[in-house]
Amino acid sequence: MKNNLICSRKSLTACVERTILLVTKKENGGYEMKLKRKLLVFLAAVCLLAGNLAAVPVMAEETTGTEASVDCTGKYVNIALVVDTTGSMAGDIETVKENLSAFVKEIAASGAIPRIALIEYKDIQCDGDDSTVVHKTPDYSVWYDDAGQMVAEIEKLEAYGGGDSPESLVDALGYVTNDSVMTFNRYAAKFAFVLTDAAYNNANRWGYKDMNDAIAQLSAKGIQTTVVTHKDRYADTWDDVTEGYIMGDGYGSLTLSDVYADLTSKTGGTIIDMSEDFEKELSTYAKSIIAATASTEVDASYVPVTSISLGEAEEVPVVTGGAYKFPITVNPSDATVKDIIWSVEDESVATINKDLTTSEFCVVNPVNEGTTKLIAKTTDGGYTAFFTLTVADSLSDGTTTITCKPELVAGILTGSTDTKVALKLDESATTVDAGILKDIFTTLSTLPSKDVTFSFQDAYGEELYSWSFSGSELKDASTVINSFKIETGAKVDAVTAAVSATGTDGTTETIHFAHDGLLPGTATVKERTSLPDGTSYLYYYNPSTGKLEEAGEAKVEGGWVTYKIEHCCDYVLSSKVLNLSPAPTPATPAPAPQAQTTPTVKAPNTGDNTGIMAGISLLIVAIALVSVAEFMRRKRA
The missing domain is CATH 3.40.50.410 (von Willebrand factor, type A domain)
Known part of the structure; x- marks a missing residue:
């Protein structure tokens, strides 16, 4: 916008310079005097105008945006x-x-x-x-x-x-x-x-x-x-x-x-x-x-969110019936408010477990095949991150096919070139239908190069323990496993007593299997443990004898232990070799009897009492004489 009201300082200076130049051109005295008078008047006007300019903000020839005094930096x-x-x-x-x-x-x-x-x-x-x-x-x-x-x-x-x-x-x-x-x-x-x-x-x-x-x-x-x-x-x-x-x-x-x-x-x-x-x-x-x-005031300690991230993947494949935990990264790490609002575009494909989800991660439960977006949004500023969830009943990585549906396993074994099938199940569903289980093991027994893993997970989708069976190690496909549930650290009094009887000083864990009896074949069990990394030792508790028996070695690595069993009951995992045949503890001999001596009691020193004793004796004699005399008198009478 042109400023038509105020002359700029630059143009004003130019006017003064031109006037002074004219004064120097002396043609005659009269002209010179007239110019001097005009110059004085002009200079007076300049002084007056300069005074006004000092009181008025200087404006640019074109004004755009906001006044220079407004500072919005960082707001x-x-x-x-x-x-x-x-x-x-x-x-x-x-x-x-x-x-x-x-x-x-x-x-x-x-x-x-x-x-x-x-x-x-x-x-x-x-x-x-x-x-x-x-x-x-x-x-x-x-x-x-x-x-x-x-x-x-x-x-x-x-x-x-x-x-x-x-x-x-x-x-x-x-x-x-x-x-x-x-x-x-x-x-x-x-x-x-x-x-x-x-x-x-x-x-x-x-x-x-x-x-x-x-x-x-x-x-x-x-x-x-x-x-x-x-x-x-x-x-x-x-x-x-x-x-x-x-x-x-x-x-x-x-x-x-x-x-x-x-x-x-x-x-x-x-x-x-x-x-x-x-x-x-x-x-x-x-x-x-x-x-x-x-003019907006900002708390000096406030650190705003600038972005969030759900990782590098643009598409994440998941299977129906499972649970998946997705962490979020908020930038900067010291942001004042890190709260997250989670959502999925299509809840007919996947849902969010609101009871378990926090501002640090989201727990998603895929429910039907399809695709949808998982979207994270900050409450401070609405910054977003997302990826596409691709939901299917089974997924293959070229080696292992994953599913959460037991009824699909037998078909996957025969119809897929993958050598492994992983059946992911919720920890609360540790019993698989007997008919479906028989179909799985019967099919697996004809495929010695393939394996099936039964993986049990918590509500966050994190594995708790697993059972793996190989077709080459099956013995009786008709054997039914009543339950896959495993309790590590269980308290079984009889087992605790058997461990104590070994007298071995080492870290042990009792493993209780809900299933009791033989398995269809050799099972490779993987579960969590608190034992240190390295080789540990597995012992079977024999309820008939009440004693422990060797059951092989176990490998501990990164908080997980792996071992093989063919039979389920109660087991003990030990960081040290247990002494299963401890030497009997010798009886402690009774102490030799000691001769008893009668202590000599010394009478207290009470001084000379001879006179007292003589007086007592005379008194007794006198009483006796009186008694005899009285007896004789009564007899005469």
Whole structure:
């Protein structure tokens, strides 16, 4: 914009230089004096003008963007563009597209970190629920960080559809306020920017009663909402579905400015008139957005999320009936908020175990063959990562075929060139149908070069233990395994007593098998252990003798132990060789009896008592004489 009011300092200096040059050209004294007077007047004017310039900000010949004093560096601004693309917008859509592009570019040039979303809406009552469209980046994010990509999306907008005049703006605003669709940067300046030429109806998929509910959500999230429309155009608020006026008492009773007064005023926004100088109004609003962004306060300790990753794979094959755990990486690692929202595009193909899923990983349960996307999104900024899940009943890597369906194993053994079949089962389903199990072992017995592994996993899809059988080591395919359940570290009193009887000092674990008896053949068992890496020793507990018997060696590596058995009961795994025949403990001899001596008790020294004893004796004699005399007297009488 040309500045016609203030002369630049550069042009002012040039004027002074030209005047001084004229003064030096002396043709006569009178002319010289006139020039001197003019020069003095001009210099006085220059001084006055210079004083005014000192008080007025210097403006460039062309002013674009924002004032230099506005600093948006490092500040986030999130803007949701909500555009009415019904047929009634056909006359305005090209102008809207052109000016929106300029608007986006101006925001991007502000020095802030702009992130812009685009939602187009029609009338879901006439055009269907999917007529409200949230545009997404190739990474499945609703936020466009690249202004060029956003402009390209805006260029795709086309005006068509719609029924009665009121359109489904309430539904579109639900996408802005719902975290499952749109999450904002934590300390961003937040804006919703609605472009429409019609009133709204209250139809929506978010459970909102009416526009007031949407306004409450926008206000609660601090999303300033501005509406660009034809302010003075009368609003047609008749709704064909409800067969009544949504607001007002008929056509001509309300203008679009009236219709959107609450939405804008209660969220801190404004109404821009599309009928006026739309380009100028939009540019002014862009500057106000930039100013608001610059004034946003950010906690000094806040570390924003910048990206997330689900690994390098673009496609991950999984099998129906299984469980899979997928970890997430949030960047930077010290981000303040690392919470993740997980979703799958098609829940008929796979579902998310919400009870086990956290912000660090997602547990997925494939349910039917097909493909779908697993999408991770941060609550801070809505950064996304995804990959495609390809779900099948069985998967082969060229050597091993994996399935979670026992009924498919026999067919895979005969129909596949793979030498191994891995049947993955949930730990709670440790019993396989006897008929299916017999078919598996009968088929395997005819294929000595093939193996079948029964792998039991926890709810996260992580293996707990497995049983592997080779066709070359089967003996009786008709033998039924009642249960594959294994309890490591089980407390069995009789086994504990047998271990104690060996007197060996070493680390041991008791292994309890739910199945009791022979197996169809040799089984290679793999399970978790706390024993140290290296060779450990396996012992079978014989319930008939109550003693342990050698059952071979076991290999421990990385927290897993592998060993072979042909029979199930209780076993002991030991880090040391147990002493199965300990020498009897010699009896401890009884101590020799010791001669008992009567202790001599020394009378206490009480002094000389001879006189006392003599007196007592005389008293006794006197009593005796008196008694005799009394006896004789009675006899005479």
